[in-house]
Amino acid sequence: MYPNLITHIRKFVDLSDEQADLVLEHAKLLQIKKNDMLLRGGQVCRASYFVEKGGLCMYFINDKGVEKITHFVIENWWLSDYLSLGSNNPSAFNIRAFENAEVYSLDFHAQELLCRKLPQLERYFRLMMQRGYGAHQFRIKLMREFNSEQYYHHFRDLYPTFIQRIPQYMLASFLGLTPEYLSELRKKDAPRTS
Amino acid sequence: MYPNLITHIRKFVDLSDEQADLVLEHAKLLQIKKNDMLLRGGQVCRASYFVEKGGLCMYFINDKGVEKITHFVIENWWLSDYLSLGSNNPSAFNIRAFENAEVYSLDFHAQELLCRKLPQLERYFRLMMQRGYGAHQFRIKLMREFNSEQYYHHFRDLYPTFIQRIPQYMLASFLGLTPEYLSELRKKDAPRTS
DNA sequence: CGCGACGTTGATTTGCCTCAACGATTGTGG
């Protein structure tokens, strides 16, 4: 049985069993525990990560020392700092598991090599990048269109199961508001939960 | 002499003169005037646009009827709604020239065809998408890290010549604040310009 | 049991918006 990674690639491009094996030879499977870090700000980001199981978050630390989460990913999504990865400049982000996780780590050079040997992967990654880019374009729209309350409702309605996997202070951080204010918003939602 | 588009591609991948001609056969050069629209919200986005000259902006209209600019591009950058382009769903965005412009329009099917004939273009577009994705990841960080004043200063210091090409109300819209408040911030900057 | 992590509550403050009015500039038709 192939891992999610291979199944996922096959949703977008053709991949023979031999080719799948080649991919798996170059992608390292990591078993990581909640709060383990995959990238630290200041380091150059040298790999992209595919989540087989569990979840990762990307965040930075502001000048007051507060963690600000900019991105969550769960099963079947890629995550990396693509600016650092592409330029070899130090990353401004941290990446960490918000729950125990299995993650395929695809090193930059391994990706280059795989793309050379399997040209259809170039297409696969283009589609992934395009999708990630598009999602972020749309997210900026949401951030500009909605106030905090609307943004929270939108997110909660779109990902009702996901929000149960993370503590509320992480959700608040991701949404760009304080835990106190999120608490207030939640109270308004359910005035009657007796 | 080759247009910027070809020079740009050649910065990232090899392209013979014959191949360059093939690209130019499939990309339509549009001469567009200030305020001409390339995409309207509600329509499916069917092409990506490369700016040879001039500039484009991407925006949406909020529920009060106000235009909110989410993205500017100038010479040598691509722009499209990549979510709509990839999914064939109606776009939530508009694209318009903020000054007279020359733009290469690359139809979705033309891009697919070119990528099939010239596999290195698959790589080129992957790199473009990766760069755009990375830039947007970073932009979300900026939006979360800075308040309006800091964000304005950051943008002004980073693109001092660009901000002279657009009226202030567009800059305000892009930065996510009101023209009135931007005016106030500018006053604080230069208390003495006698 | 006692400590630390997490969520809640309330009082206060503030960054930024809203609205309304007023210059300055530009372009356009009479």
Next chain:
DNA sequence: CCACAATCGTTGAGGCAAATCAACGTCGCG
């Protein structure tokens, strides 16, 4: 060539969404 309107930027008064700060309740866990 001037009158007038439209566009753009500025100013100020007032208001609100959301942050800050401090305190407290609760739960899980060593």
